[in-house]
Amino acid sequence: MAEDTELKFTQSDFRRVRDMLYQRVGISLNESKTHMAYARLAKRVRSRGLRSFTEYLDLLQDSQEADEWQGFINALTTNLTSFFRESHHFDMLREHARQHRRAGETFRVWSSASSTGEEPYSIAITMLELWDGAGGGFELLASDIDTNVLQQAALGVYGRERTEKVSPQLLKKYFDKGVGANEGKVRLKQKARDALSFFQFNLVEPRWPDIGRFDVIFCRNVLIYFDKPTQAEILSKMESCLKPDGLLLLGHSENIVHLTDAFVGCGRTAYRLAHPERGG
Ligand SMILES: C[S@@+](CC[C@H](N)C(=O)[O-])C[C@H]1O[C@@H](n2cnc3c(N)ncnc32)[C@H](O)[C@@H]1O
Structure with missing residues (x-):
């Protein structure tokens, strides 16, 4: 001490x-x-x-x-995050959605350790851009264990300096500038806030509720806080939450190849199911 x-x-x-x-x-x-x-x-x-x-x-x-x-x-909890962090994942998300969105089927994305919201709002902006500004064809879920960060995320208010990685064009399109007492702050526009559903979720919960299957799961920069058996347990549950051609995106220092045979690499810290036929 x-x-x-x-x-x-x-x-x-x-x-x-x-x-x-x-x-x-x-x-x-x-x-x-x-x-x-x-x-x-x-x-x-x-x-x-x-x-x-x-x-x-x-x-x-x-x-x-x-x-x-x-x-x-x-x-x-440690909540470090930023808009469009590890930006290659948002390119992959856009490409995956372009190739795999199907008429009549909802394209589903889950940000499973969403922290203060920068990650899921970056997902929402990417999806809204692809869908020409309209929701409806996709469903975006965002969860975290920490109730403080979930509250901040739902509010969607950030210091202007937090949006450095957002292009001026996207900043104008998806954020409102604060005035008066909110000078120096920005807030996500209603359409981006409406695109997301936030909920509390503990990844080490022994039994996960049925949250359906996702086209893309972001599980970034959270596995690092767990020991290997816990990481393996979470990954085995993630396997059942992905659609057969789904994509699992991890943080830059998270390597899972020695932990599970359920996933194979398919790009920079991106994984797909090794056995899509297992069907969870
Ligand atoms: C470093 S942040 C990563 C945020 C974002 N995914 C990113 O990469 O920028 C890690 C987040 O994981 C959350 N977390 C830690 N343990 C968790 C658990 N057991 N279940 C769900 N979330 C957890 C923390 O509250 C924190 O917000």
């Missing part, structure tokens, strides 16, 4: 934080994250009027307080 910290945070407290987080959301924190855990949770400990992490963790462990558990989880 750093000497300048005000609250008592022992190695055993850190191990409890790590175990509790792992059990609920599958995130594996290693010892190098001790200071991060302290920094992110100290506010919650203080707001409960407690003087040590041990007291806070006792309270959390013994209680069924869903709000405190959610606050604990929200504090420890």
